[in-house]
Amino acid sequence: MDHLIDPPEITQSEATKTAFVHVTVPREQIRLVVDPALRELRMALAGQGIKPTGPWFTHHLKFDPKVFDFRVCLPIAKDFTPTGRVQPGQMDGRKIARTIYRGPYENLGAAWGVFGTWLKDRGHTPEEDFWARYLRGSEKSDDPAEWETELNRPLAR
Numbered sequence: 001m002d003h004l005i006d007p008p009e010i011t012q013s014e015a016t017k018t019a020f021v022h023v024t025v026p027r028e029q030i031r032l033v034v035d036p037a038l039r040e041l042r043m044a045l046a047g048q049g050i051k052p053t054g055p056w057f058t059h060h061l062k063f064d065p066k067v068f069d070f071r072v073c074l075p076i077a078k079d080f081t082p083t084g085r086v087q088p089g090q091m092d093g094r095k096i097a098r099t100i101y102r103g104p105y106e107n108l109g110a111a112w113g114v115f116g117t118w119l120k121d122r123g124h125t126p127e128e129d130f131w132a133r134y135l136r137g138s139e140k141s142d143d144p145a146e147w148e149t150e151l152n153r154p155l156a157r
Contacts, residue, residue, distance in 0.1 A: 004101060004103070004107065004110055004111045004114045005099040005100065005101050005111050005114055005115055005118075005151070006099050006100040006101075006102075007099070008097050008098060008099040008115060008118050008119075009097070009098055009099070010095070010096070010097055010098075010124075010155070011095075011096060011097075011098055012093060012094070012095055012096070013091070013093050013094050013096050013098075013152065013154075014093050015090065015091065015092050015093040016053075016075045016090070016091040017075065017076050017077065017078075017079075017080075017088070017089070017090055018059075018071075018073045018074065018075055018076060018088070018089040018090065018091055019041055019044065019045055019050070019073070019074050019076050019080045019086055019087070019088060019089070020041070020059070020071035020072060020073040020074075020086070020087055020089045021037040021040055021041055021071065021072045021085045021086055021087075022070075022071050022085070022087070023037055023068070023069075023070060023071070023072060024067065024068070024069045024070075025067070025068055026066065026067055026068075027065065027066055027067065027068055030068050033072075034058070034072055037072040037085075038056055038072055038074075040084065040085060040086060041056075041072060041073075041074050041086055042074070044080075044083040044084065044086035045074065045076065045080070045086075047083065048080060048081060048083075050076055050078050050080060051076075052074040052075055052076060053075045053076060053077050054075045054133075055075075055133050055134055055135050056072065056073065056074050056133075056134055057073050057074075057075075057131050057132060057133040057134065057150075058070050058071065058072055058073070058131060058132050058134075059071045059073050059091065059129065059130075059131040060129060060130050060131065060132075061128075061129050062128045062129065063128055063129075063130065071089065073089065073091075073131075075091075091131075094127075094154045094155075095154065095155050096152050096153060096154050096155060097115070097118075097119055097124060097126070097152070097153045097155055098150060098151065098152050098153075099115055099118075099150075099151050100135075100148055100149070100150055100151070101148070101149045101150075101151055102145070102146075102147065102148050102149075103144060103145060103147060104144035104145075104147065105137075105144075105147070105149075108132070108149060111149075111151065112130075112151060115151050115153065116153075119153060119155075124153075124155050125155065125156040126153040126154065126155055126156065127153070127154040127155065127156050129154060130151070130152060130153045130154070131152045132149050132150065132151055132152070133149070133150040133152070134147075134149055135148040135149065135150055136148040137149075
């Protein structure tokens with residue numbers, strides 16, 4: 001397997017309640033919008049006494065290399081009242097392919113490419129959406145080699 005990702009597996013994701021901020025931006029602007037959206041999410045949840053139940057993630061609604069139409073999300077267990085841009089959501093349980101990428105965010109595009117090739121080579125057809133859970137990042141380590149991102153692609157077949 002290419003050194004960029006762990007060997008992928010086919011599994012079933014679990015249904016998850018979320019709070020999210022929806023963002024649509026040109027690809028090169030993603031770094032400008034993620035941190036403010038994540039801060040807004042955390043503040044809105046804290047204002048309602050809700051703690052996230054796991055790591056934050058981005059749920060991309062469609063695969064477009066030029067424009068990112070996505071949600072910055074936090075998983076939650078309680079119902080959430082919409083506040084400003086922060087909305088309640090639900091990720092349904094689905095059949096997915098999953099892998100782990102370790103390294104700096106700059107190489108995520110290449111990791112997604114390797115993952116996509118793995119899917120194609122095995123005859124899988126991914127759905128249009130996909131998500132990345134940020135398991136370990138700059139908030140936990142200054143060394144990008146220690147960062148871990150879980151890559152998820154729902155499967156049509």
